[in-house]
Amino acid sequence: MTATDATQRGPGQDEVVLDVDHLCTYFGVGTGMLSSGEPAVVRAVDDVSFDIRSGEIFGLVGESGSGKTTLGRTILGLVKATSGHIRWKDHDLAQLTEKQFRPLRRHLGMIFQDPASAMNPAMTIVQGVGHPLRIHGMASNRRGARVKVAEMLERCGLAPAERYLDVYPDDLSGGQKQRCVIARALITEPELVVADEPVASLDMSIRAKVLELMFDLKEQLGLTYLYITHDLVSGRFLCDRIGILYLGQLVEWGDSTQVYDAPQHPYTRSLLNAVPLPDPSRRGRDKRLPRGEIPDALAPPTGCRFHPRCPEAFEPCGWEGRDLVDALEDRWTRVDEDTFERELDMVGGDLDKVEIERERVHFPSADAERLTSWLREHGPQLPTEVFAAVTDLTADDGGVSVTFGPGPEPAIQTVEGREVACHLHGITVRDGGTHVGDPSP
């Protein structure tokens, strides 16, 4: 958007209501009996920055383990931020204590995923939906609360409200329960609503109904949404802007039409390609699926976190020691048993004996010369591009050492109007990132 576009819009539009700035949420994980003394840390949200503008729907899309739910909960103060800022009005939500946060919470609504567990089964609908009114002292008496709840239920499509007020959640269908959850989130007249997978647990024939309701309510009540989902497809229809999260980091974000029509990060492309289309004429298309699955957040890949799976990864993406062993194992799923046994024997007979470091791998091979020439010949044909980053192969008495060249973690850059963190658009180095080798140019 250009400056002229912005000035032509009415007041309020484009006004940033929530500014997330270098936000980190880390969790300590207890050390296991077998692990070394160092406490493990999961970087669930790791240096995430974006903003949400007034009246928009910002979609946060990611697979399980991407940190999307933690990010939403951090914004609502349900999880403590480790560092960074969440600016909302005159407050920095990331710095507030629980006591300071409490009076602000009525302005920030939350719609949870599973309507079955989001409502207290022991409270009638009028009690459950009206509960936030009591907590925030927003209803003078029971009569007043009942009127407000009835009004909100009808807005949420539960009409006549009298039929629903005094029943229990278990008397309602999944779709009706989710409408109650929405009514409860909106009863305090919040400005920003965080909706975490609001339709994921509903049957497909009623999903659209609930999304439509959320959309209508946004227009009627002037809401702003942070819509968290694993479902890239519903994001396209609903969101003004979207951000794609991978292992705790935003890899691409911007105007949703632009991102969907011309994704610039290979992960976004992969997600879009993988979605099964209800159109048999398009089956059999080349999906270029990434390898494997989202890796362990306790030990994320160095460099670009997506590189071990990326169908477009190349030399600078952060190839490291463990990637070479993974590529060998991947190769062994494609060869016969004899070849596998011969090659396993060649690299030392037992992968547990291979010394794996970030910049170096050492194979305890009995015939170092043979392994060196084998690697020279077959390395470039391994199932990943890992060998492109190898700078040195050294044979010695104890085996073969393989050394890797630099692979910086990519910084965020602007590409075609949106933000992307990927070396395909020019090699960059992220400040404070995790790199293979020395990242300085």
Next chain:
Amino acid sequence: MTTRPEPEGGTDRPVLRVRDLRVAYGTARGSLAAVDGVSLDLAPGESLGLVGESGCGKSTLGRGLLQLLPPGAAVGGSVELDGRQLIGLDRRSLRRVRSEELALVFQEPMSRLNPLMRISAHFIETIRAHEPDIDKKQAHQMGRDALRQMGIPPTRIDDHPHEFSGGMRQRIMIALALVLGPSVIVADEPTTSLDVIVEAQILDLLERLRYEEHVGLLLITHNLGIVAETCDRVAVMYAGRIVEIGPVEQVFEDPQHPYTQGLLESVISVDTTELSSIDGAPPDLVDPPKGCRYAPRCPAKFDDCETIDPVLGHVGEGDARTWSAACLLHESAYPRREVRA
């Protein structure tokens, strides 16, 4: 009744032939017919998608094929696998059929793997229970080959289930299901708990197996996109019955039952420009509507729909056996003794 056309020579004789399958559960309010007279055929190497929403009976149907049902469930009708009747078989015989001829793959792989046993032990146990002549070393080798076929490194065969990710566990379950060479796989929401990329990987694998091993696949899912991408034919279930069955291309292009139309319209896809949904809820199966079960929600219903219970009748162009729908908008859906008003 629908039958896939048999090419000359009869090589595509159905490997699975289901006729008028019924599964009823006893409830406090009376008998609930979860599956109410379902018939279908599956040819060798063919994949049939069974779609429907929660409660339509699709999972009960999958389990009913092998009578893997909770106590108190009554099963009736006919299920023939390679010409052998499964209804009425004792539990021991059914257990044999289950691994050797018809394999089941479920949604939650972790709950089917023993956390204390190495993957190799799972293979050895499964293989030797059916083929006692195979020694442990051979079974271990078969396991490695099976894993390799699923894209899992043979170096990992002695790991425990918790050392694998969700997608890898599902691959292991499929490898275990296939190790004895069944002719049919029944996969009940095999990718529902997985992320979209892993889901696509698993579906690719199933597709490859179907071609390489010529295994018939009954894929039970709520996801129409998955059916469109992987199945030859689709059967749409509603309230315990198949309401439309036919080739995927034709059914998706020009659905003949209003429920299929509603479902297809409610799919939110990348091309969606308008949201659509189906009003109302499925009927109570203890006391289903007298006429068409979809009539209370159907935008196209007319008087007959409330009184006449439609049967599956031929629709569309071409061979009368390939495409059917149970909707009174089609003359063929009137039961023989009823006359269209």
